[in-house]
Amino acid sequence: MRSTGPGFDSLPFLAGPREASAPTGLSMTGWPGQEERGAGSAPLLRPDGDLADLLDTMRRLRTILACQDNMLGSGAVIPSAIQQVSILRELSRTATGTTRHAVMDLQAAYAEFAGWLNDDLGHRGAGQQWINNALLWAHEADNELLIAYILLRQSQRAAETGDTAAAVALAQAAQRRGELTARMRAAAAQAEAGGHALSGDERGFTTTVALARDLAAQAPPPTAGEWASWCTPAYIAAHEARGWAHLGRHDRAVESYQHALRGWPAEFHRDRGLYLSRLAHSQALTGAPEQATHTARTALAIACGTRSARILAELAPVRKALTPWRDNPRVSEFTDELTHVTLGTENGPPCA
Structure with a gap:
């Protein structure tokens, strides 16, 4: 289930x-297995002393978990x-x-x-x-920087549900918060650009994505634990591609996705699958079914390896876009594989 x-x-x-309800052994307020062991097994924490070392360890752990998330899901x-x-x-x-x-x-x-x-x-x-x-x-x-980052995340979530006005407004709100790093400003500007593209505002899109591109190019190399460390020139290029796709310019989207994925960092393995799935959609819509199928199958393999529901969701429109070529053996093989994986998620994780 x-x-x-x-x-x-x-x-x-x-x-x-x-x-x-939560999965067995996992709750918001506890740790795996706490329910079975009882409240008496909770760790004995006494925060009346100096917590600097403990908190520093937990900060480092968060950075490690973020790296594992990118690689393992x-x-x-x-x-x-x-x-x-x-x-x-x-x-x-x-x-x-x-x-x-x-x-x-x-x-x-x-x-x-x-x-x-x-x-x-x-x-x-x-x-x-x-x-x-x-x-x-x-x-x-x-923490003004973290508040700005959360506003950025809310902008991204609004865009995912098609709320273009909120996507733009929340990204602009993030840009108004205190002293932001160049990378944070780039990420927020890119989120605003995405909202403009979703609403069909090509001028607003091109203006803000150019700003995001310039800011990302100016940012120093990311450091461990830095907010929006993922916002690199390649990331901006990938989201510029998505903006062109929203505007119906799939030829430009294909070009931008291919530019972004060229030399994509290995540590962002799951994100590579996400952008490959979007590239496959644009390839199909530009009349390149063989290329789209090859790209989509690579994305599907990454979705299975990382258990990413986001990648699977992005592959659904690829299947629809490939409908005119459903008699093509390679297209048919891919759609069958995707159907099998999608049906499998009803009874467990993707590709379980």
């Missing part, structure tokens, strides 16, 4: 959509991420002063990460709950 994402019944959350790391929030929640109950400030800052960062992980697994209701709380906790920590 398909899982429905981590549960939220034991913590006060902001109003919003709710997911169904969200399902491999979400239990560990949620466990860290559980620990931080316990610490925050008695921490005061600057110690509480530091705890809430890290708690907000992990909550944002958990929201991302749920989104990638297709648990959008759970993802919304996590990101709502990340924003609340980031405000308490008074």
